[in-house]
Amino acid sequence: MPAIWIIAVILVIAIAGYFLARGRALASADADPRKMHSLPSYYGTNAAMAAAGPALLILLAWLIAQPLLINNSLTQYLPADIIGDAGETSLAMADVNRIAGGLDLAVAEGAMTAEAAKNLTVETTDVRAELAAVGVALGSDVDAATLALAQRYRGATALGDILKAVVVIGLSLVGAGVAYAMTNKDFRARRYVESAVKLILIAAASVAILTTVGIVLSLVFNTIEFFRLFPATDFFFGTRWEPSFSGRGGNSDLGFLPLIWGTLFISLIALIVAVPIGLFAAIYLSEYASPRVRSIAKPLIEVLAGVPTIVYGLFALLTVGPLLLSAFGANGSFHLGWMSGGTAAMTAGLVMGFMLIPFVSSLSDDIINSVPQAMRDGSLGLGATQSETVRQVILPAALPGIVGAILLAASRAIGETMIVVMGAGAAASLSMNPFDAMTTVTAKIVSQLTGDGEFNSPETLVAFALGMTLFVITLALNILALYIVRKYREQYE
Incomplete structure (x- = not known):
């Protein structure tokens, strides 16, 4: 399931949780807001945030981690001479990703069936021509090992997408259900909502700091590697470029x-x-x-x-x-x-x-x-x-x-x-x-x-x-x- 669909489902659950929790709070107070600890909107907002907040965070983390984990797990299947070179490994995995993306595109556009993409081999088909037909250009011919890795990549990605949808949507339902079960006229909904909003504001304020830290770290590590290969005195005091x-x-x-x-x-x-x-x-x-x-x-x-x-x-x-x-x-x-x-x-x-x-x-x-x-x-x-x-x-x-x-x-x-x-x-x-x-x-x-x-x-x-x-x-x-x-x-x- 695409991420945008998962987000749409989470929003539907959050909206439903809002109205159900708000209605439950009013019902417990005999429809008299004066008997409630917080305003009715706080109870609904608490349920909506419980349904959407943790689920969206897990979805974001999943979207970042899944490609990295799949790439790392498939790297071991590359030839030994490629694994020893970081640059060659990166290029090889880039080819694998392009081929896997091309197979997905071919299946989506109906150029081939999912079963055909799974069983495609270089012995029976010109894979480069097949992918070029759906607009995926490759710089070189596809060998059997690269195609097999691409098919493994597709399979792992498909399994990860299914698990992602189940876990994220399930977490959203659990969050909405727990918030709904806790809702009654004496529940301190305003305190929970204001604490959640405070966390959101802190996270927003931290973005600039974390971005700066990320920029500095990315520069520092590569700069250290450069000075390991090239003398610092020649760099800072050299007069020729x-x-x-x-x-x-x-x-x-x-x-x-x-x-x-x-x-x-x-x-x-x-x-x-x-x-x-x-x-x-x-x-x-x-x-x-x-x-x-x-x-x-x-x-x-x-x-x-x-x-x-x-x-x-x-x-x-x-x-x-x-x-x-x-x-x-x-x-x-x-x-x-x-x-x-x-x-x-x-x-x-x-x-x-x-x-x-x-x-x-x-x-x-x-x-x-x-x-x-x-x-x-x-x-x-x-x-x-x-x-x-x-x-x-x-x-x-x-x-x-x-x-x-x-x-x-x-x-x-x-x-x-x-x-x-x-x-x-x-x-x-x-x-x-x-x-x-x-x-x-x-x-x-x-x-x-x-x-x-x-x-x-x-x-x-x-x-x-x-x-x-x-x-x-x-x-x-x-x-x-x-x-x-x-x-x-x-x-x-």
């Missing part, structure tokens, strides 16, 4: 310095563009613009934040890059010869700066508006002009918050990928010339994980080391920004 995918490690130079230099250099250009424009826009909107102008200009500026980064990348590649080349190239308007191609750090930095303008503008605008009006009134009452009030009173008061906004924008710039990939080029260099092609940490993470690289080679695992290093840098910036903003808010709230 020349990975070689030949020979599983070859003679690769995986120096981190050119990448972090490109990241910080492009981010600096972006901040030089975004901070003055965004800050001046915020000052104008908060202190000088009329309500009508503000109501129009502020949403228009914030539209920039909703533009996909791939669009900014195309803008950098097709518009900004050629424009800079026509001005600063050897054949450009100024005949300076500073720029040899449309992809350069300046191209990516300018476009990234445009993208960051609404971040700086919106955050700074909110911070400036939170400065107490009494400070403005006091300055103007002492004879200061509006510009003097802005320069000598408002900006100093809002400075901690503005610095926090800039640091948040900087962390956003450091993590940008698509604009860099399309606008800055792919050359890892330590050049000081902003019109040279450069690359960043995020761009190299994408390039190292693109393709069919094996996850047991330094050239692939280096992406996790890069990600971990970048994670630490952006986390430090975010912590610093939040500390400054929090200190500011404590001062003026």
Whole structure:
């Protein structure tokens, strides 16, 4: 039974439990809610939550655990030379899963019967052609051992699905039945419901923490494996980035310095563009613009934040890059010869700066508006002009918050990928010339994980080391920004 059907059955049981428990509670109190410990809706809600809550949790755990357990149980049937290699084992099981999915699809579409799928053999049928007929493409021919494993996988999955439906629906019925049996006018239903809601809120609040822990752990383990294969000193202090995918490690130079230099250099250009424009826009909107102008200009500026980064990348590649080349190239308007191609750090930095303008503008605008009006009134009452009030009173008061906004924008710039990939080029260099092609940490993470690289080679695992290093840098910036903003808010709230 598909999971969506199981969920539908659980919801039906929960709804039925709600009305049955509510009716039982009212009946025990002679239909007088004043004789009941809790409101009638609490009794129904308690039964509905007892029917749906544990059942849905078990269903979620089952959906996650079943494929893992089946894969682990079938791995032992692979050839010994494949089992010894984690990458080969993963690829072999991926083929098994694809074939099993193709057989299920063929049965669902009526291309073959369930019995035929169970008894299918490579000696009598071209399995690859059979699966291609229902839209399942395989990269190679299917051998007898792989087909047998796929059929085992289908059988184990079918048995697991049956058990899943029986256990989950049975648990839902048991939960509804127990809650119904406990229901009477003296039952403290409100306490149980509020405790359950509190647990749900705690679980929701824990999602962000658990997600962060999962991200960190996934990076840490692969980073440790990378440093086991590649010297840490060569990574952190190397000045050359020349990975070689030949020979599983070859003679690769995986120096981190050119990448972090490109990241910080492009981010600096972006901040030089975004901070003055965004800050001046915020000052104008908060202190000088009329309500009508503000109501129009502020949403228009914030539209920039909703533009996909791939669009900014195309803008950098097709518009900004050629424009800079026509001005600063050897054949450009100024005949300076500073720029040899449309992809350069300046191209990516300018476009990234445009993208960051609404971040700086919106955050700074909110911070400036939170400065107490009494400070403005006091300055103007002492004879200061509006510009003097802005320069000598408002900006100093809002400075901690503005610095926090800039640091948040900087962390956003450091993590940008698509604009860099399309606008800055792919050359890892330590050049000081902003019109040279450069690359960043995020761009190299994408390039190292693109393709069919094996996850047991330094050239692939280096992406996790890069990600971990970048994670630490952006986390430090975010912590610093939040500390400054929090200190500011404590001062003026």
